[in-house]
């Protein structure tokens with residue numbers, strides 16, 4: 001370790017704003033809700049930070065922690081998603097955890113240089129593990145499980161809460177009754193929960209910042225993401241008198257977030273570089289569902305068993321009953337929940353009626369606005385002529401899939417997996433990945449009827465690729481910089497700490513944000529990566545059955561599943 005001796009005084013504070021988006025923050029800064037952030041940004045470099053594909057919380061924070069995209073860390077979803085052609089016995093899917101992070105990752109690199117890390121609420125850090133410093137875990141921490149390293153830290157934290165309490169999610173009852181005024185009112189516990197947790201997290205962070213010595217301090221603030229998911233419409237329709245109360249409460253949350261950001265930046269000291277970073281942005285949720293498997297059948301890339309078609313013809317009653325159940329689900333559940341449920345049932349039902357001996361392609365929805373496509377390895381093995389020909393045909397065809405109602409193109413861009421992923425987990429990704437117009441969510445359903453259907457109650461917000469980056473530091477160049485990628489964050493942090501960047505990190509230092517004289521005096525250094533290792537994915541499962549159930553419930557509470 002050349003210039004990275006323990007005497008190096010350089011410090012970096014990473015403020016993770018889960019779901020941060022300039023669309024919203026700019027509005028809150030200009031209307032006076034977040035004056036301190038506005039002040040801090042005046043001297044900072046600011047720009048759009050493009051998320052990974054899919055723009056999903058665990059995949060994105062794993063990229064910040066490793067400096068690698070999903071091809072480098074293998075996290076594409078809340079659980080590891082297998083190809084749709086994987087036989088049922090190979091489909092057991094555990095929730096993602098810190099065991100999946102390829103080592104050494106950011107904290108190891110800082111720790112190996114003799115520098116200390118404090119990590120608070122960063123998703124993908126559970127289970128807590130040894131680092132040179134302290135850790136409080138974040139998303140995917142089961143309730144009641146130890147959440148700190150070292151373990152004795154937990155006691156010191158008193159009534160700290162990792163996440164919202166049960167019942168602090170969106171209120172299904174109001175949706176059931178379809179009364180928007182109730183939705184506006186009932187969302188109050190969500191905002192109150194977010195405010196309480198923000199206050200506790202800030203207290204813990206300020207205490208640790210003061211008492212501990214550290215070079216890297218990384219905290220993720222999550223409330224904004226939860227609020228944007230459920231209250232995007234209320235946030236956007238400022239003039240609507242129906243939302244006046246809830247709007248005041250949301251504004252209060254963001255005012256408090258503003259104060260917390262300012263306190264943390266202050267406490268970190270004037271010589272610390274602060275990096276503001278989101279995992280993904282936000283926008284309106286999808287309005288329509290798209291069933292790519294139906295399109296694949298029309299293209300003769302997928303086939304149903306003839307017996308299944310015959311059975312359906314013979315038993316129209318079953319189908320009518322099923323449609324009735326679906327209608328009911330739509331009435332009683334918010335959009336995301338009904339999608340998740342239909343999706344779960346749909347995949348196994350569709351697999352049962354699919355003729356795998358002839359089907360070349362199945363869709364693998366990754367998230368709103370992102371759909372993967374798995375090729376049948378028995379008919380089109382990677383590298384074979386059929387494989388490449390099928391991918392070419394698929395990519396070409398997807399470019400022209402249109403909404404039958406509006407004639408609009410649904411797919412913005414479809415690419416081969418190796419065009420967006422690099423690294424050992426590229427082969428676990430779908431063979432083709434399509435980025436959609438964000439108004440569409442891909443869904444698997446055996447009997448969709450038509451290619452596109454409307455979504456019920458599309459009032460919520462959902463993730464977008466365009467998130468936020470800012471560098472607040474004496475070394476920052478004030479002004480707006482060009483859009484950058486999430487993979488660029490880890491190399492930039494290592495550079496700001498004066499550390500070398502392993503050559504297997506795929507991103508680049510965000511030089512445009514940093515003063516030229518600083519870069520000239522101390523150009524970024526690369527070093528060859530240490531032979532990597534990843535804790536073997538689960539000889540011992542990370543989560544017990546109860547813990548799995550708890551995480552699932554939490555994700556349901558906040559509306560993700």
Ligand SMILES: [Zn+2]
Nearest residue numbers: 018019057279
């Ligand atoms: Zn997120």
